[in-house]
Amino acid sequence: xxxxxxxxxxxxxxxxxxxxxxxxxxxxEEEGMCVRAVSRALSAPLRVVxxxxxxxxxxxxxxxxDVAIPETPLEELNDPAKxxxxxxxxxxxxxxxxxxxxxxxxxxxxxxxxxLEGGGRQISDVYIGIRRETPVPMxxxxxxxxxxxxxxxxxxxxxxxxxxxxxxxxxxxxAVVRLGHELGVDWLSTYSCYAGGLGYAxxxxxxxxxxxxxxxxxxRRSLAFRQAGILDPSVYARxxxxxxxxxxxxxxxxxxxxxxxxSKHIDVVHLGPGLLKGDIRKW
Numbered sequence: 001x002x003x004x005x006x007x008x009x010x011x012x013x014x015x016x017x018x019x020x021x022x023x024x025x026x027x028x029e030e031e032g033m034c035v036r037a038v039s040r041a042l043s044a045p046l047r048v049v050x051x052x053x054x055x056x057x058x059x060x061x062x063x064x065x066d067v068a069i070p071e072t073p074l075e076e077l078n079d080p081a082k083x084x085x086x087x088x089x090x091x092x093x094x095x096x097x098x099x100x101x102x103x104x105x106x107x108x109x110x111x112x113x114x115x116l117e118g119g120g121r122q123i124s125d126v127y128i129g130i131r132r133e134t135p136v137p138m139x140x141x142x143x144x145x146x147x148x149x150x151x152x153x154x155x156x157x158x159x160x161x162x163x164x165x166x167x168x169x170x171x172x173x174x175a176v177v178r179l180g181h182e183l184g185v186d187w188l189s190t191y192s193c194y195a196g197g198l199g200y201a202x203x204x205x206x207x208x209x210x211x212x213x214x215x216x217x218x219x220r221r222s223l224a225f226r227q228a229g230i231l232d233p234s235v236y237a238r239x240x241x242x243x244x245x246x247x248x249x250x251x252x253x254x255x256x257x258x259x260x261x262x263s264k265h266i267d268v269v270h271l272g273p274g275l276l277k278g279d280i281r282k283w
Contacts, residue, residue, distance in 0.1 A: 001035070001180075001189070002129070002176050002180040003166075004018060005184070005185050006167055006168065006179065007127050008044065009184075011167070013127075017044065017047060018035060018045070018046045018047070019102060019103055020035045020048050021048075021050075021051055021098070021102055022048060022049070022050050022052070023050075023051040023095065024051075024058075024063050025063055026063060026197065027193060030191045030193070030196055034189045034190055041189070047106070049102050051098060054094075054098055055092075058095075059093070060088075060090055060092045060093075061089045061090065062090055069194050069195040069215050070089070072214070072215060077220065078135050084136050087136060087138065090194070094140075096130065100149050100164055103127075104157065104164070107125070107162045108157045108162065110124055111124065112158065121161075124162060125165055126165065127167065130166050131168040131170075131171045131176055132169060132171060132172060134172065146165070146169060149164040172224075174227035175228075177225055177227075178228045181230050188206075188208045188233055191209050193210075193211040193212050194217050194218075195211075195212040198211070198237055209235075211235065213239060219241065221234065221240070222236070249262060249266060249270075252269070
């Protein structure tokens with residue numbers, strides 16, 4: 001989601017079309033809800049593509065709704081050996097390759113239609129929202145993967161000239177959170193959980209999906225917000241970092257018993273009265 005904001009607001013690419021792929025992942029409903037919200041926020045059209053056959057081939061737990069997502073202990077979160085042991089839990093067969101191919105197909109189609117109808121080309125870039133994974137990267141979440149995809153572009157399309165880009169590939173997760181904060185990302189319309197199917201909570205007058213708080217992705221999400229010094233508004237079924245998280249001031253790091261106390265502190269100490277009014281997105 002942050003990649004979409006970055007492409008729209010920093011790179012100012014135009015026109016933009018968002019492509020969401022439903023490959024049978026257990027979190028397709030929550031992800032779809034979030035990407036529709038991003039589409040509205042960026043005034044960008046959304047195309048939904050179904051690749052259910054990919055999920056049927058996958059051996060990943062991400063496509064197995066009948067199997068519980070195992071908890072990742074906090075002490076194992078950044079252990080490279082443990083990460084290598086569990087990597088196949090999350091590996092979907094050639095998923096990111098397929099995502100690139102879907103985006104590339106849309107780009108080439110737009111270009112060929114423009115050429116055949118008017119004689120001029122309309123070259124589009126393909127952006128994929130992957131970033132540096134820690135402590136062990138998956139092979140298709142690396143700069144080398146993006147380099148290979150750009151070679152594939154030139155031998156698999158008629159004209160060539162399209163670029164496959166991952167602008168956040170060198171970012172750690174906390175850096176992504178800081179960037180998203182600067183770009184005004186609505187974090188309640190983002191979803192990281194591997195589990196899915198946990199229902200929705202009512203926040204700020206709307207429904208937001210619930211994160212499990214137990215899987216490695218939930219814990220990395222929560223930790224990234226903490227490391228970035230930005231309050232995590234996500235709803236978790238259980239505290240992802242162990243003990244119940246207390247609200248933390250994004251300016252000075254002070255901890256408070258509740259959001260009301262934190263809001264008062266920021267009003268008085270940092271920003272002046274009347275700026276928050278309970279809307280955490282204004283922090």
